Amino acid sequence: MQYLHSTLSILLCGSLATNALCSDSETGPNPPAAIEPTSSLQFQTGLEPQQAVVLRGRDARWQLLVGKTQSNDRIKDVTREVAYTVEPANIASISPTGFITPLLPGIATISVVSDSGEQANHQLEVTPFDIDEPVNFPNQVAPVFTKLSCNGGGCHGKAAGQNGFRLSLLGFEPKEDYEFLVNESRGRRLFPALPEKSLLLTKATAQVPHGGGRRMEEDSYEYRLLRRWISQGMPYGNENDSRVTSISVHPQQRVMDRSATQQLMILAHYSDGRIEDVTRVAQYESNDAEMASVDVQGFVQTQDLAGDVTVMARYQGQVAVFRATLPLSPNRPLLPQPRNFIDSAVFAKLDQLGIATSPRCDDSTFIRRVTLDLAGRLPSLEETNEFLADTGDDKRDVVIDRLLESQDYAEFFASKWSQILRNRRNNEAFKYGSFAFHDWLRGQIYDNRSYADMVREIIAASGNLSVHPPVAWYRQVTDINQQVEDTSQLFLGQRIQCARCHHHPFERWSQKDYAQISAFFSLVSKKPGPSPDEPIVFSRLGKPSAPHPKLGGALLPAGLGGPELDIAETIDPRQRLVDWMVAPENPYFAPSLVNRYWKHFFGRGLVDPEDDMRVTNPASNPELLTALSQHFIDSGFDIRDLVRQMVTSETYQLASEANEVNLSDRRNHSRFYPKRLQAEVLLDSIDTLLGTHSAFEGMPAGSRGVALPDTSFASYFLTVFGRPEAATACECERASDANLAQSLHLLNSKEMQSKLSDVSGFATRFAMPQPSAEDASQIEEIYLRALSRRPTSGELQKVLEYLAANSDRRSGYEDVLWAVVNSKEFLFNH
């Protein structure tokens, strides 16, 4: 989605916006344009510079935006700080907030003057009122219900309606809304003979008791519009009437001060080319209310926090996003030299925000971090010692390459994919297939198979498990809706579940889009294989189609936002779906993967949650997401190369300790964000540190937790630390929250205690030499094994004292090891 969005921004800047609008846009291709020499004050109408603002008829309104260019070339919003005059004054009135209401048809000049005397003018035209255009229900009436929250999911918008009156959720089905309002309940809701006595109006204004309270005032714009619509006899409008094709927000992007304000203007673009201001009818939402709030009139107020914030505007199912950057300090921060394009994008953002990075992490932190992230395990004592002793300049890159080629890397990521591909056992007979699928994934990753090819083999999987293990996905994901939803979420980062039953409230996906994706899967069939639990999957011969959920009739398959495809009967339609997905111009496929991997390494997705990519959930650094996606596409979907780019970047190698300016930075990666070790890695790490093994039923002794082929191995430890059951395609199934059961398990469980006191474990071994001369070096070994570093003298001292105070050396060592296991430095990758 980010892709589309970026493209959209550029188009708008190129075709519509004034210079001022694009001058501070990072994404626009235009270089910063010259400011009008005469005045630093300017109108931002969202139109061509000399194009008059046209108000069509008495219903039209227009939000003005006035900006002032400051000495640092930034534009400051002064919409509410200037004085407005209209000449002649009887044509229109302008509120102090810059909101124009037409009074009489005619042409006028709007002038503004600032406190310091600067001036600017703009032309205004109000078209004749004599012909009152019939109100258009979908374009004018339905949005009122959305703006006033009548049709929200908690009220009349829910499937059963509220107290007998229902509306379509967020007004996506105006035809149905019209039916509900005008015809249902024997037409009692509207009364054209006496419009103001209509139940719709008396309820909404709380003249008669209304469970939802008073939603509008009797002299409000909305009230007058609804009353006029009723008095006109409730016209619906013509099928051919123009409709909203997109909306644009102005400005799109601003560098703002903290505790500052910005008026937004939303323009609706209609299919007939008409442009109208919908600032007061659109809905707004800030993605971080602690940084900026926005009111119903589109007035943004930034708070005291620095960073970046986005405000979403929604109207008629269309979305536009305003991005504000709030620098921490006006001074340019000290940033390291970029090592690759990732660093360039991250540091550009930090530069804008005035946030300095933490320093590069030390070698101990690095070897531990990168081994945990790439191989899902702690570095061995030998690996750590060798790395720390290495004096080569490229030693980090060497380690990265070694790990990327390792079996451990393949096993770790096979487990990650296995879980979101729902590789689990419904019963023991599933075992062959689940093991085979995991092994297939491991092989793909070890061989660094192109991601596009790997996805093709899964989505278009056919045959039986022994020949083609990915059919295991179809064994688990049986229902066509689940196939649609899993495919979208896993490989496109799109959660389209909503669109199964109604138009997606925050996206442009309709039930039709959903049905068209499902058409690709409409021919998937199963027949009995070697056993009932090992079916053979195939695609029947035929024309793929899906019924239209509302209108009936067959729909042709189409990718999300893609063209309808007429697929020959002899072709497996899933192949065409994958063709659409892996095409270089597909706006979802590459961003979805790079964002998923970014989250793995950097702790937070550029879009977070990582599989919920939509315009209303914008990326923290869209330029980086775009650059990563492009790189990934250009590399032929080479995952290993992508990972190498990420972990060799300076950004990945920053320390996690905060400096005085970046402590509050939660999404710009000015430092490394610590991550709790995931359940399997934690269990393996504890075993490694204690010299013990966990047993898993049916697996050979010494099997690692991260190498388990599926999630159906019983382990209280893994469950309590959040291992997912692989019941869904969502990464969110893996829980990383702290809870009491975890603490109890670490503190007081048979499992932990038996590991600590295992006769062949390290506690026993360390306690063996009676003279305590070995203690210092043994403590050093514990620290190197656990944390890849040597203890500080203070730590060494404390541990030695503890051992000395303990009469039983073995229990002393057990306690020390327990404390190390429970330290945050061990439990986290930092």
Place this chain on the structure above:
Amino acid sequence: MLTVLGGARRLCDGVSRRDFLTIGGLSFGFGGLSLAGVLRAQDAAPRDPSRSSQHKGLINIFLAGGPPHQDMWDIKTDAPSEIRGEFRAIPTNVSGIEICEVFPQLAARMDKAAIIRSIVGCKDRHESYQCLSGWIPTDLSNVGGRPSIGSAVAKLKGPVDPSVPPYVGLANNTQHRPWSDPGNAGFLGAAYAPFRPDGPGMENMTLQGITLDRLADRRRMLTSIDSMRRDIDVSGAMQGMDAFGQRALDVLTSSKLLDALDLSKEDPATVARYGDGKPYKYQYDGAPTCNDHLLIARRLIEAGARCVSLSYGRWDSHGQNFDLVRDHGSKLDQCLSALIDDLADRNMLDDVTVIVWGEFGRTPKINPQAGRDHWSQVNAAYMVGGGMKLGQVIGATNRLGEYAAQRPVEVQEVIATLYHNMGINITSDLLQDPTGRPQFLVDKPPVSELI
């Protein structure tokens, strides 16, 4: 203060905890205890000493197998004998309401109960899922399914007492597994699953071969070397771990949950009042009738649990229906009437809802084995307390007990009533599923006659 190392404890009349529930479900039930929950529970206002429980509670007694509605709460005195069966109706202390003769003690307390005789929309499926959640397992299954009431309440309200899980499932494991399902966390995830007093989660609450002093030593050692700054973690997990680490020690020193499960801590007269508490197994693949479970449920609510589910008996009476009702019914009469008195004595009746029901009703016509078969057209429920309007019967079946002739009540209306009694507003308290969609707890309003 616990000083013994993990002593065996008496549960359900002499059966040790270990034997009592044999198969270790991996549930732990403390997930409802978020960091915010800990702080909230710690800050909770001091209790009113005149009331032993101030929070709202729910005891969901599942009669697995489908109890015969017409042989318990809805005697069809006007029906022909091949339908009416063997039981007489007896008057209750509410004039005009009659119930089966097997329940004389409940009849004497009808003013404290309400009966719904016209529940519709039951699925013919042998599982507790619908009675515990209002939904069927396939609903939203690809995001993990719908949560049961207890899990939803744990999520929305958190724990009352940080050392007592908000949702406890007492159901014994049965050969037919769906009858012992204590409730499911669904899309809320394992953290909100009911705590089951078995398995490692339970074991971890008693000292495992280590003394409390040594645990405290370990904690001190940890504090002295654990120097990483907590505020660098943006997820909050580090601070959470510290808080829970301290709380874990508290749990091990306080034995609140264990005490609640231990009936030797109860007044013997009260225990006796609930009747013989042994888990009697009547038929092969179902749950036993364990009267002690009802008392344990009351003790758990008192200790701070919000919701306790249990499975009582095996009511799938395809044969010898009347013998089964005589056996199960008279035991239920004993313990349920005791529970009503007990809650009333402790001034808990207004806050605690008890519901007794199964997955569906049974066929009007008695089969040749003197049994009744599955009948999902209509079902009944017996409810107590919860601040409801009691002493009434809602709805009615037709003369033969075949269908709801008056006021059909949807299963979800019953569930909505339970939520309502728990202090939850079903129109505004929503849950977010993993895809971010807000989900209503149920789609139907509470039973207006009851609230």
